Amino acid sequence: MIIILKQGTTKAEVEPLRRMLTERGLILQEIIGETTNMIGLAGDTSGLMEDSILIYPYVERVMRVQESYKLAGRKFHPTDSIFEIAGRRIGGDAFCVIAGPCSVESEEQILTIARNVKSSGADFLRGGAFKPRTSPYAFKGLGVDGLELLKIARQKTGLPIVTELMSAEHLDTFAENVDVIQIGARNMQNFTLLREVGELKKPVLLKRGLSSTIDELLMSAEYVMAGGSDQVILCERGIRTFETATRNTLDLSAVPVLKAKSHLPVIVDPSHATGYWHLVEPMSLAAVAAGADGLIIEVHNNPEAALCDGAQSITPQVFHRLMGKARKIREVVAPTIQL
Ligand code: PEP
């Protein structure tokens, strides 16, 4: 971290700031120039907030050099993390696809889709039991009954399950029953929930918030990891922009940016990113080409009748075709995307 002092600041004036910083165990390197006075800080500044320095009246600017995400960052963990979850691998050389409906609707629905996506090569089954809906009157999922149906689908197909946790009240149930706990875009900055889910020490799929920066996503991952989990999968699912032609704007550059900044696996959700089923296949392929470690895709056997997100759900047939193409692209890009 570098602290720029206002012109004309005297050495004596800076004493209280100097004391505060040395008490934190930091080493100060002071540079007194003709026009600029600055202090360079060596040591762990991750817990030092810019505000606590800017409060000194003679401080002009603070520049952070070291990121605040030590656990999620690549600096202290230069190699890609590879997670082994319920017999599946994700990260590094292991590409992973999570597929299934937006929401669990019935036993027949989830079983049919689970069998379909499995036969096309999906590694995990997704399905919302608790749905975060913009309208309080929309279908909000089957709740714990939905979880039970996911468990039946897992038992019958062998596919591990990924589902969204919305409230701390269900932490224990999820810990017991779910293979990967999804934290949705709307809860990406629910810091208490992040900490608590981290304490479960289970794999967590963390989706990027609707209007969150890449650094904010990484700070949220840091929360989960500081809680105790070391298996966090990052997910780019589109962000809010001025564009209205798609539901969100898929920020594909987030994939290589995240992979440069973090060792965690990065997957892409082209379904929520685009909002339209016919855009899901091309954007899935683009995500693979951009170096994503996996995809999470909404698949429905009868999208017209889906209780949630039918317009962005692809059929099992389209999913099958997409998987074939994705595999080919992955073969081409995987060896070249080395950091
Ligand atoms: C979902 O994956 O079901 C979902 C609601 O996604 P997001 O949190 O990205 O909107």
Ligand code: MN
């Ligand atoms: Mn959905």
